[in-house]
Amino acid sequence: MAKGDPGVTTRGRRAAPRSKRAASAATGEPDLVQLLTPEGERIESAIGPDGTEYRVDFTDEEYRGLYRDLVLVRKLDAEATALQRQGELGLWASLLGQEAAQVGSGRALRTQDMAFPTYREHGVLYCRGIDPIMPLGLFRGVDQGGWDPNEFKFNMYTIVIGAQTLHATGYAMGVHMDGKTGTEDGEAVIAYFGDGATSQGDVNEAFVWASVFNAPLVFFCQNNQYAISEPLERQTRVPLYQRAGGFGFPGVRVDGNDVLASYAVTRHALDNARLGQGPSLIEAYTYRMGAHTTSDDPTRYRIASEVEAWQAKDPIARMKAFLTKQQIADESFFASVDEQARTESVHLRERVLNMPNPEPVTMFDHVYPHGSPELDEQRARFSKYMESFEGSAH
Amino acid sequence: MATETLTLGKALNTGLRRALENDPKVVIMGEDVGKLGGVFRITDGLQKDFGDQRVIDTPLAESGIIGTAVGLAIRGFRPVCEIQFDGFVYPAYDQIVSQVAKMHYRSQGKVTIPMVIRIPYGGGIGAVEHHSESPEAYFAHTAGLKVVTCANPQDAYSMIQQAIASDDPIVFLEPKRRYWEKGPVELDAPLDAAYPLHSARVARAGTDATVLAYGPMVRTALDAATAAAEDGRELEVIDLRTLSPLDLTAAYESVKRTGRCVVVHEAPGNLGLGSEIAARITEECFYSLESPVLRVTGFDTPYPASRVEEEYLPDLDRVLDAVDRTFGW
Numbered sequence: 001m002a003k004g005d006p007g008v009t010t011r012g013r014r015a016a017p018r019s020k021r022a023a024s025a026a027t028g029e030p031d032l033v034q035l036l037t038p039e040g041e042r043i044e045s046a047i048g049p050d051g052t053e054y055r056v057d058f059t060d061e062e063y064r065g066l067y068r069d070l071v072l073v074r075k076l077d078a079e080a081t082a083l084q085r086q087g088e089l090g091l092w093a094s095l096l097g098q099e100a101a102q103v104g105s106g107r108a109l110r111t112q113d114m115a116f117p118t119y120r121e122h123g124v125l126y127c128r129g130i131d132p133i134m135p136l137g138l139f140r141g142v143d144q145g146g147w148d149p150n151e152f153k154f155n156m157y158t159i160v161i162g163a164q165t166l167h168a169t170g171y172a173m174g175v176h177m178d179g180k181t182g183t184e185d186g187e188a189v190i191a192y193f194g195d196g197a198t199s200q201g202d203v204n205e206a207f208v209w210a211s212v213f214n215a216p217l218v219f220f221c222q223n224n225q226y227a228i229s230e231p232l233e234r235q236t237r238v239p240l241y242q243r244a245g246g247f248g249f250p251g252v253r254v255d256g257n258d259v260l261a262s263y264a265v266t267r268h269a270l271d272n273a274r275l276g277q278g279p280s281l282i283e284a285y286t287y288r289m290g291a292h293t294t295s296d297d298p299t300r301y302r303i304a305s306e307v308e309a310w311q312a313k314d315p316i317a318r319m320k321a322f323l324t325k326q327q328i329a330d331e332s333f334f335a336s337v338d339e340q341a342r343t344e345s346v347h348l349r350e351r352v353l354n355m356p357n358p359e360p361v362t363m364f365d366h367v368y369p370h371g372s373p374e375l376d377e378q379r380a381r382f383s384k385y386m387e388s389f390e391g392s393a394h
Numbered sequence: 395m396a397t398e399t400l401t402l403g404k405a406l407n408t409g410l411r412r413a414l415e416n417d418p419k420v421v422i423m424g425e426d427v428g429k430l431g432g433v434f435r436i437t438d439g440l441q442k443d444f445g446d447q448r449v450i451d452t453p454l455a456e457s458g459i460i461g462t463a464v465g466l467a468i469r470g471f472r473p474v475c476e477i478q479f480d481g482f483v484y485p486a487y488d489q490i491v492s493q494v495a496k497m498h499y500r501s502q503g504k505v506t507i508p509m510v511i512r513i514p515y516g517g518g519i520g521a522v523e524h525h526s527e528s529p530e531a532y533f534a535h536t537a538g539l540k541v542v543t544c545a546n547p548q549d550a551y552s553m554i555q556q557a558i559a560s561d562d563p564i565v566f567l568e569p570k571r572r573y574w575e576k577g578p579v580e581l582d583a584p585l586d587a588a589y590p591l592h593s594a595r596v597a598r599a600g601t602d603a604t605v606l607a608y609g610p611m612v613r614t615a616l617d618a619a620t621a622a623a624e625d626g627r628e629l630e631v632i633d634l635r636t637l638s639p640l641d642l643t644a645a646y647e648s649v650k651r652t653g654r655c656v657v658v659h660e661a662p663g664n665l666g667l668g669s670e671i672a673a674r675i676t677e678e679c680f681y682s683l684e685s686p687v688l689r690v691t692g693f694d695t696p697y698p699a700s701r702v703e704e705e706y707l708p709d710l711d712r713v714l715d716a717v718d719r720t721f722g723w
Binding site for chain 1: 471504
């Protein structure tokens with residue numbers, strides 16, 4: 001058992017349920033579940049808005065593993081951002097600042113659980129065991145994401161905002177229809193989306209569907225405060241997690257920069273879903289430290305002091321402080337993680353630079369599972385045309 | 395071999411029943427498809443016999459119907475979605491063209507979306523606005539989708555089962571004004587015995603001009619051919635059956651014989667299927683044509699109030715008028 005993590009109730013100071021009156025979306029401090037303060041202090045347990053008590057019980061090795069995940073994911077993301085700046089990627093959607101929400105929820109998934117991501121879930125992708133080069137092919141333009149969603153239980157990135165929440169809901173309905181809920185080893189589904197997506201019709205339809213069909217689904221909203229340039233108050237006048245109540249399922253706001261709380265809240269919601277208790281909404285309250293994508297300039301729409309305030313809540317710094325204070329890790333450990341991150345990012349860079357362009361004729365592949373006569377004809381004509389160039393190797 | 399006389403609507407119902415019986419992963423979903431049996435009763439009695447997990451009454455939201463069906467398909471089901479009317483498909487348009495159509499491509503073949511989107515379409519039933527549209531060109535323009543339509547009870551029975559068995563996402567357009575027309579249906583014939591799903595059919599052989607039609611207009615074209623025969627002109631009528639991909643093999647062969655071609659559809663003419671068909675026939679049959687390929691279509695207006703829809707919709711006289719014009723060149 002970890003130092004500083006009693007894990008038993010004898011030392012447990014059960015926090016009194018907090019006020020149900022949540023802060024408005026626009027002002028005030030959010031009312032959220034937190035297990036690790038920005039200063040790196042462990043909170044033994046925290047109470048959600050419905051009285052649920054959240055706690056985690058990690059070994060020292062597991063704590064160090066979470067830290068390693070956070071650092072590696074941040075480094076790989078930084079490498080991808082650099083590659084875009086050097087013209088090697090067409091675009092990149094950085095997760096900087098959102099590592100804890102993604103690693104916490106990603107590590108809470110069990111092997112059998114299915115995830116439906118947006119285009120920013122590189123940290124969840126990493127936790128699912130997918131080679132981190134995979135999304136870079138999409139952003140480099142050599143493919144459209146190369147992993148097998150069924151093998152890794154992690155679907156394709158979805159760029160149309162919120163569309164994947166309906167896919168997740170349908171998949172979860174299928175899980176239920178297949179009789180894979182109601183037991184400890186049942187299956188659960190998680191749908192990722194952002195604060196901007198909550199304005200979409202599809203997301204609201206997904207809430208309705210999941211609720212009335214009691215789908216084993218966790219809606220995981222990373223509220224990073226901005227939809228490209230538009231602040232949260234342009235999307236909502238009530239805290240997002242409170243919307244769940246109107247749809248008939250529980251909602252909870254978690255400190256999205258706290259990997260332990262993100263893990264605890266997600267694991268609890270997933271377990272409820274797999275046991276047949278239906279959907280829930282998690283609002284991971286976090287901050288996107290970088291741009292929406294490499295195409296925008298956040299200095300146009302947000303002020304430096306706000307960014308600085310969030311820097312003080314950095315998910316990695318607080319985990320490092322906790323590990324240090326509790327003597328779970330020492331300088332040599334941190335140095336070894338940094339070295340591993342450096343090595344992996346260099347390796348990633350080399351592999352990205354060596355990604356070949358696809359053969360042009362492959363654009364005709366996989367339009368239909370069994371082809372189409374029209375397309376076969378177009379492909380044949382195109383191939384012949386390409387072959388007509390002098391010296392063509394095609 | 396069991397041959398029964400069924401309406402087109404009952405043939406669809408029987409075909410859906412067969413599909414539910416043959417494959418436990420087939421599920422039907424849509425608004426009012428359960429106890430009510432759909433507003434046109436196409437799913438009548440299916441929920442009673444197969445239960446509410448196979449025939450699912452959904453919340454009233456079209457994007458949700460299609461979007462959740464995508465998830466069910468990823469899970470391994472074969473969803474058959476009913477959109478209640480043509481004019482209500484647009485809230486689901488994003489899911490259909492951006493998600494359903496592209497999943498297989500984006501995943502490089504690793505994800506297959508074997509779903510059918512049933513849409514009662516077209517006019518002629520005296521309905522209010524948004525209930526009589528012909529949106530086929532929107533879907534036929536989208537790579538990754540296949541678009542088919544039936545024109546008689548036999549095809550309705552066979553094609554719905556073929557569509558459900560296909561791994562392609564298929565927009566299945568049902569000519570609602572023909573739901574009540576009866577015809578013979580061979581219930582036990584192998585599904586591909588007569589026609590594979592993506593193939594045209596010569597509905598009436600003729601020698602003087604070729605009329606191409608699909609869905610609700612096949613009946614109109616056949617009626618025109620009957621009338622033309624009384625005037626001594628033998629029209630060949632081809633039921634295209636499949637709008638994407640277009641099977642024009644029979645059309646090319648026919649036009650090369652007749653030298654004249656008229657394309658008929660209810661949808662507005664501007665950038666409609668007729669434009670594509672005319673272009674392809676011109677490319678393929680240029681030296682055989684005695685006159686330009688002519689189109690008989692709806693007008694480039696929103697679908698009008700039903701008291702004037704008989705004037706909006708191509709009818710026997712407009713088809714015959716076009717045939718006359720092809721002979722006037």
